[in-house]
Amino acid sequence: MVNAINEKNSAGSTKTKQLVIDSDVHSYFNSIEELVPYCDESLQKRLNIGPFKKKSFNGKVVSSGEFRFPECRYINPGSVLRLDAFSPNGSIPGADPEFVAKDLFDRSNTVYGVLNSANATMGAFHNVEIANEFNSVYNNWQYENWIEKDARYKMSMLVTPLDPVAAVKEIERIGKKPGVVAINLQTTSIPLGKRHFYPIYEIAEAYGLPILMHPDSESSGENGPAQAVGPASTYMEWHACLGLIAQRNIASLVCEGVFERFPKLKFVFAEYGMAWLPGLMWRLDKNWKALRDEVPWLKNRPSEYIRRNVRLGTQPIEEPFRSKDLLEVIQMAGAEDMLLYSSDYPHWDGDEADRVFNSLPKDLKNKIFYENALNTYNFNR
Amino acid sequence: MGELKSVTLCSAEDLQPGERQLVKVDGSEIAIFNINGQLYAVRNKCPHQGVSMVYGSIDGTMLPSDPHTYQYGKHNEILRCPLHGWGFDIKTGESLFDAEKCKIKTYDIRQEGDSIVLYLNKEPKIVSLIETNACFVS
Numbered sequence: 121m122v123n124a125i126n127e128k129n130s131a132g133s134t135k136t137k138q139l140v141i142d143s144d145v146h147s148y149f150n151s152i153e154e155l156v157p158y159c160d161e162s163l164q165k166r167l168n169i170g171p172f173k174k175k176s177f178n179g180k181v182v183s184s185g186e187f188r189f190p191e192c193r194y195i196n197p198g199s200v201l202r203l204d205a206f207s208p209n210g211s212i213p214g215a216d217p218e219f220v221a222k223d224l225f226d227r228s229n230t231v232y233g234v235l236n237s238a239n240a241t242m243g244a245f246h247n248v249e250i251a252n253e254f255n256s257v258y259n260n261w262q263y264e265n266w267i268e269k270d271a272r273y274k275m276s277m278l279v280t281p282l283d284p285v286a287a288v289k290e291i292e293r294i295g296k297k298p299g300v301v302a303i304n305l306q307t308t309s310i311p312l313g314k315r316h317f318y319p320i321y322e323i324a325e326a327y328g329l330p331i332l333m334h335p336d337s338e339s340s341g342e343n344g345p346a347q348a349v350g351p352a353s354t355y356m357e358w359h360a361c362l363g364l365i366a367q368r369n370i371a372s373l374v375c376e377g378v379f380e381r382f383p384k385l386k387f388v389f390a391e392y393g394m395a396w397l398p399g400l401m402w403r404l405d406k407n408w409k410a411l412r413d414e415v416p417w418l419k420n421r422p423s424e425y426i427r428r429n430v431r432l433g434t435q436p437i438e439e440p441f442r443s444k445d446l447l448e449v450i451q452m453a454g455a456e457d458m459l460l461y462s463s464d465y466p467h468w469d470g471d472e473a474d475r476v477f478n479s480l481p482k483d484l485k486n487k488i489f490y491e492n493a494l495n496t497y498n499f500n501r
Numbered sequence: 502m503g504e505l506k507s508v509t510l511c512s513a514e515d516l517q518p519g520e521r522q523l524v525k526v527d528g529s530e531i532a533i534f535n536i537n538g539q540l541y542a543v544r545n546k547c548p549h550q551g552v553s554m555v556y557g558s559i560d561g562t563m564l565p566s567d568p569h570t571y572q573y574g575k576h577n578e579i580l581r582c583p584l585h586g587w588g589f590d591i592k593t594g595e596s597l598f599d600a601e602k603c604k605i606k607t608y609d610i611r612q613e614g615d616s617i618v619l620y621l622n623k624e625p626k627i628v629s630l631i632e633t634n635a636c637f638v639s
Binding site for chain 2: 378
């Protein structure tokens with residue numbers, strides 16, 4: 121394994137190690153059957169798992185008889201999981217907590233990694249009852265199998281964005297448990313600034329839990345649309361345009377006054393990119409000067425709320441034609457305190473900690489890799 | 502700053518309530534307004550992109566409020582750029598969004614007898630009224 125961060129110099133002493141907090145790690149299960157022990161019988165029945173598992177006519181038919189998550193409708197021509205991350209015990213990439221800790225955390229000098237479900241989310245499932253129960257089951261499974269296995273694992277807990285009442289109950293149930301550091305709220309077609317979400321925001325602020333947004337199955341199920349002008353044809357097009365979702369939601373959050381109502385609430389947008397940030401800030405600020413009568417509750421420029429309340433996961437980091445331009449983009453947005461390093465392990469589009477920000481000055485790297493995350497999540501709960 | 506120099510611009514009849522005029526003082530244009538008998542004068546150039554302020558609407562603004570509530574105020578005290586709508590307090594010239602850094606210059610203007618008199622820092626060489634297109638106050 122490449123290990124530039126921890127390598128020893130010729131004198132034999134260890135170089136200063138950059139501490140890393142990873143805001144986006146994905147825990148997989150080898151099969152949804154791993155959830156069976158956590159589900160009551162009625163949920164097993166409704167998911168067609170466990171004793172109720174359907175066999176797809178011995179694999180000959182792809183049917184709605186088997187349980188399927190709301191899923192990305194685009195087909196990645198490669199692999200969505202990195203193929204250098206299979207566990208020695210045969211687990212698929214991301215499914216063996218012991219191996220992930222070794223392969224990712226030990227190698228990258230990672231102090232904490234935030235687990236965000238990205239292959240198993242039901243926020244956008246049409247049946248809200250099933251979604252609620254699934255979320256509790258998944259939270260329990262992840263807590264027992266990951267959080268309790270290695271203190272470096274932290275997690276964003278799943279809640280159902282379509283059911284704020286149930287979401288609040290779930291947060292009350294486990295939101296203060298050590299290791300739960302964020303609330304994973306999937307996108308729907310309801311913009312995040314709308315009052316629909318305020319009960320969730322209220323308890324999130326009170327508990328000191330940031331809301332974490334991560335792309336999953338946009339344009340499928342109840343998930344928000346991924347594109348402004350209509351569905352893409354390809355995975356490439358879909359993936360490249362995911363940043364639009366973050367931009368639209370950040371505009372909604374700012375303009376609806378969410379950060380005036382909940383000044384301590386933070387939003388982490390992971391995996392939506394960041395190079396669009398200066399343009400969004402400039403555009404909102406410019407419009408605010410002319411159209412501020414629509415939003416008289418905004419006492420400051422929109423960009424100031426964004427800087428104070430929004431955090432962006434860095435992965436997949438944009439790679440400018442001239443690598444040094446990345447620093448310019450960060451400076452243009454004043455985003456030095458907003459960026460959170462994310463590996464996205466074990467996904468195909470991840471960023472390696474020892475390579476991704478080598479063009480940035482050391483103090484900024486330390487912010488992105490470490491300090492900014494410490495100021496965003498409460499790891500000592 | 503020395504004593505202000507007074508310049509008679511026009512007769513009061515030429516600037517009645519609801520009316521506005523554009524004046525050229527040496528190289529600079531100044532827009533003058535009579536709003537319900539109260540006179541105002543501002544530099545005729547929006548600090549943003551230089552648009553002529555004499556064509557701007559005059560209204561009020563939504564005062565700072567709690568989220569999802571509105572309170573209208575400062576009626577007839579806000580002059581808006583006719584292009585982007587940036588609002589300026591017509592009395593102070595301060596913009597609504599950055600009172601400190603973004604301002605439009607204001608001048609002292611009074612009615613003295615039957616004349617409209619403008620006060621400037623220095624004696625102007627040439628003062629003239631400029632014809633404007635019809636101004637519609639929205």
